[in-house]
Amino acid sequence: MATSARAYTRWDTILLGACVAVAGMVRALPESAREVAASGMRRTVVAPLVGLQRDAELSRRAWLARDATVLAHDSLALRAMVVPALQRENEQLRRLIGLGQRMQWGFVPAEILHGQALADDYTVTLSAGQRAGVKPFSPVVAPDGLIGMVKTVDPTMSTAILWSHPDFRVSAMTADSGVFGIVAAHLGNVPARNLLELRGVPVRSTLKPGTVIWSSGLGGVHPRGIPIGTVIGEEKKLAEGWARTYLVRPAAHPAELDAVMILQSQVRAGGMSSVWASVLDADSAVRRIVAAGDSLKGLAAADSARAAAARRATAPIDSSSRVGVRRDSLQRTPARRDSALRQLQ
Amino acid sequence: MRSWAGLRTALAFVILVVLHYTLRPMLGWRAEPDFLVIALLLVAIRVRPGAAALLGFFTGMVADSLAVHAFGASAMAMSAIAFSASWLKAVFFADNMALNAFFFFVGKWVYNAVYLLAERRFGGGELLMQILVWSSLSAAVTAFAGLATLLVLRPMLRTSMS
Numbered sequence: 042m043a044t045s046a047r048a049y050t051r052w053d054t055i056l057l058g059a060c061v062a063v064a065g066m067v068r069a070l071p072e073s074a075r076e077v078a079a080s081g082m083r084r085t086v087v088a089p090l091v092g093l094q095r096d097a098e099l100s101r102r103a104w105l106a107r108d109a110t111v112l113a114h115d116s117l118a119l120r121a122m123v124v125p126a127l128q129r130e131n132e133q134l135r136r137l138i139g140l141g142q143r144m145q146w147g148f149v150p151a152e153i154l155h156g157q158a159l160a161d162d163y164t165v166t167l168s169a170g171q172r173a174g175v176k177p178f179s180p181v182v183a184p185d186g187l188i189g190m191v192k193t194v195d196p197t198m199s200t201a202i203l204w205s206h207p208d209f210r211v212s213a214m215t216a217d218s219g220v221f222g223i224v225a226a227h228l229g230n231v232p233a234r235n236l237l238e239l240r241g242v243p244v245r246s247t248l249k250p251g252t253v254i255w256s257s258g259l260g261g262v263h264p265r266g267i268p269i270g271t272v273i274g275e276e277k278k279l280a281e282g283w284a285r286t287y288l289v290r291p292a293a294h295p296a297e298l299d300a301v302m303i304l305q306s307q308v309r310a311g312g313m314s315s316v317w318a319s320v321l322d323a324d325s326a327v328r329r330i331v332a333a334g335d336s337l338k339g340l341a342a343a344d345s346a347r348a349a350a351a352r353r354a355t356a357p358i359d360s361s362s363r364v365g366v367r368r369d370s371l372q373r374t375p376a377r378r379d380s381a382l383r384q385l386q
Numbered sequence: 387m388r389s390w391a392g393l394r395t396a397l398a399f400v401i402l403v404v405l406h407y408t409l410r411p412m413l414g415w416r417a418e419p420d421f422l423v424i425a426l427l428l429v430a431i432r433v434r435p436g437a438a439a440l441l442g443f444f445t446g447m448v449a450d451s452l453a454v455h456a457f458g459a460s461a462m463a464m465s466a467i468a469f470s471a472s473w474l475k476a477v478f479f480a481d482n483m484a485l486n487a488f489f490f491f492v493g494k495w496v497y498n499a500v501y502l503l504a505e506r507r508f509g510g511g512e513l514l515m516q517i518l519v520w521s522s523l524s525a526a527v528t529a530f531a532g533l534a535t536l537l538v539l540r541p542m543l544r545t546s547m548s
Binding site for chain 2: 050052053054055056057060061063064065066067068069070075078079082083086087090091093094096097098100101104
């Protein structure tokens with residue numbers, strides 16, 4: 042660029058003086074007036090630049106927060122992995138507390154100390170011992186039913202044999218006291234070893250699959266009325282011509298438990314029929330309510346589907362005919378309520 | 387031809403202004419490059435001192451609109467450095483890169499000094515620290531960014547200078 046094009050003249054100095062003077066006056070304005078002027082500029086000529094700056098700052102913050110977000114995501118994922126186990130444990134403890142409230146007295150709560158030994162299939166170590174009032178032959182129960190029996194007792198811990206132990210025996214009966222027998226472990230390979238056997242059932246007595254087997258209280262070790270399991274079928278044994286043997290699915294599985302109750306001798310004399318009977322009643326009531334809810338949802342979905350189909354079918358017809366379809370669906374409402382009541386009953 | 391060169395200079399100015407409001411916030415450095423000063427100086431050395439002062443005033447007002455507490459300070463500082471740049475360019479004809487870098491350094495440093503004095507936010511030792519340390523650092527970063535800009539925009543700006 043030529044020097045003459047940018048020659049310094051008096052007008053340049055005047056222009057500079059004017060700019061500096063105006064800037065000085067702007068600087069001297071009161072705060073409120075400056076804010077008004079600045080705000081006006083931000084909303085008009087500078088608005089695109091303000092938007093660019095805001096987006097850039099947001100991008101930078103997002104970039105900086107990325108590491109923290111990844112860390113938080115990882116932490117959440119880690120916690121989410123633990124949540125199901127905690128929920129399961131929480132549920133177990135709730136049910137155990139409920140069992141304790143129903144029994145009210147005569148029990149010692151204990152934790153199952155799960156080890157990795159081979160014998161863990163048959164025995165467990167419990168965190169309560171002699172000092173807590175635990176004695177040998179005390180029954181060990183869970184909210185779902187019988188787990189086993191205390192074998193040895195130390196001052197602070199004890200060992201119990203589980204229902205899967207070959208030496209485990211409990212006198213059992215059906216709910217109506219019509220059939221008695223002895224429940225023992227079903228010995229065999231791994232899948233079958235998770236079952237029990239109800240032995241010594243008279244040939245004249247037959248049990249249907251689904252029959253619940255309870256402790257009978259005979260023998261004085263296990264109190265009457267603890268759920269042991271459910272009959273799933275008859276085990277054919279040619280050698281036992283005078284008696285039947287039934288396979289029983291255990292009510293409680295020790296591997297899934299972390300806490301149990303050890304019953305004390307005072308309770309054994311009284312029997313525990315009322316404790317688990319109320320649990321069964323409550324469980325069955327809950328199941329019925331859930332089933333009724335599902336049924337209602339299913340009926341509502343079916344109604345919606347029918348209404349949609351009716352709307353599609355009557356689409357060309359005028360609106361008055363569609364009103365009729367809606368009225369019909371309303372008339373079906375009492376029927377739904379009746380079915381729900383039937384489910385609850 | 388002359389208007390075409392002016393258009394390209396204006397385009398370079400717009401690019402640098404946009405960079406100021408996009409790249410600079412993303413960098414987030416304590417001593418940031420000032421693309422507004424670079425843009426202003428690049429244009430100022432190509433126009434008359436009075437026009438440069440006017441451009442500096444309006445550019446400063448844009449910068450001030452986002453910093454209400456110092457409203458007017460940038461306008462004053464940019465008017466001064468734009469006028470000075472245009473006048474000095476007429477005197478020295480500095481066309482080599484090193485001199486341009488020094489030009490950007492001085493421009494940014496003077497801008498910061500005038501701005502801080504007009505803003506009246508700091509005083510005493512803190513003001514000295516701002517002017518001597520942080521303004522110098524910022525001026526150095528601006529000079530580096532200005533050089534990079536010159537290298538990138540050289541084809542565009544060389545034509546407009548002739």
